Amino acid sequence: xxxxxxxxxxxxxxxxxxxxxxxLGPLNTPVxxxxxxxxxxxxxxxxxxxRWNTPLTKTVAISGFVWLxxxxxxxxxxxxxxxxxxxxxx
Amino acid sequence: MSTPTTTRHPKLQEHFYNMDQQLEASTLxxxxxxxxxxxxxxxxxxxxxxxxxxxxxxWVEASHELNWQLGGLNTMVLIVSSLTMxxxxxxxxLSEKKQQVxxxxxxxxxxxxxxxxxxxxxxxxxxxxxxxxxxxxPALEQGMQIFFSLYFMMTGIHAAHMVIGLGIMTYIxxxxxxxxxxxxxxxxxxxxxxxxxxxxxxxxxxxPLLYLLxxxxx
Numbered sequence: 356x357x358x359x360x361x362x363x364x365x366x367x368x369x370x371x372x373x374x375x376x377x378x379l380g381p382l383n384t385p386v387x388x389x390x391x392x393x394x395x396x397x398x399x400x401x402x403x404x405x406r407w408n409t410p411l412t413k414t415v416a417i418s419g420f421v422w423l424x425x426x427x428x429x430x431x432x433x434x435x436x437x438x439x440x441x442x443x444x445x
Numbered sequence: 446m447s448t449p450t451t452t453r454h455p456k457l458q459e460h461f462y463n464m465d466q467q468l469e470a471s472t473l474x475x476x477x478x479x480x481x482x483x484x485x486x487x488x489x490x491x492x493x494x495x496x497x498x499x500x501x502x503x504w505v506e507a508s509h510e511l512n513w514q515l516g517g518l519n520t521m522v523l524i525v526s527s528l529t530m531x532x533x534x535x536x537x538x539l540s541e542k543k544q545q546v547x548x549x550x551x552x553x554x555x556x557x558x559x560x561x562x563x564x565x566x567x568x569x570x571x572x573x574x575x576x577x578x579x580x581x582x583p584a585l586e587q588g589m590q591i592f593f594s595l596y597f598m599m600t601g602i603h604a605a606h607m608v609i610g611l612g613i614m615t616y617i618x619x620x621x622x623x624x625x626x627x628x629x630x631x632x633x634x635x636x637x638x639x640x641x642x643x644x645x646x647x648x649x650x651x652x653p654l655l656y657l658l659x660x661x662x663x
Binding site: 378 | 469472473476477479480483484487488490491494495498513517520521524525527528530531532535635638639642643645646649650652653654657658660661
């Protein structure tokens with residue numbers, strides 16, 4: 356099991372390097388992040404064994420990443436929409 | 446007053462009922478710490494996103510200066526070290542002392558390889574005047590300067606975590622060699638493993654975001 360997760364991680368690393376050589380336009384970053392998230396999830400679930408942890412530990416582990424998305428979401432919600440209302444000086 | 450009906454494991458702390466509960470509490474506690482670590486690195490990733498949004502072209506230009514082959518090599522080194530760490534925890538759970546020590550030492554060796562590669566990367570950056578400070582190339586445009594500041598902050602703090610990780614592993618491997626950990630008591634190996642894997646995950650994100658971004662259409 357450990358070894359198959361390890362091989363999957365190596366394959367995903369190879370894919371991310373290969374894909375980086377192609378120009379997918381606006382998909383460049385989403386593809387790279389998608390692969391990184393997949394790799395991270397594999398490590399969390401199997402190597403860190405969250406898969407076999409209690410519901411409480413699972414909740415705490417997931418909460419960290421949820422808060423991170425709140426941080427990114429609200430901050431970029433500000434930066435990306437600043438020009439929308441045409442207020443002078445943003 | 447009452448006499449205990451079962452003997453307590455010598456490693457079982459007074460405030461726990463049994464070894465399972467103790468292990469569960471350690472794992473939960475480590476995850477609470479790792480959540481704070483996620484938020485700590487999260488602040489830097491947030492800064493990365495905001496400035497990349499502001500300076501998209503400078504970001505691509507600056508990323509070209511990084512050596513993606515060395516970054517990729519380090520990615521593989523860390524992935525192998527995560528495998529050996531997972532195998533060390535498994536060996537502890539199976540009370541295999543020799544295997545445990547072997548896998549822990551391999552993990553530490555790979556961690557050291559990572560830091561050596563990082564050292565040569567940083568050295569090249571100093572020679573190219575890409576390090577923020579008195580010898581920073583003044584001709585660099587602002588966006589690229591911010592990229593390199595973030596690059597050194599993010600990879601520097603990541604490297605500091607690797608050094609701390611090696612310190613933790615030294616403690617664990619010494620105790621493992623003494624035969625401290627076995628199927629009944631392996632919490633410290635498990636918790637040290639969680640830390641090591643977390644540091645690996647941070648690198649899994651740093652590698653594409655810093656090194657690979659300049660390669661598109663290059």
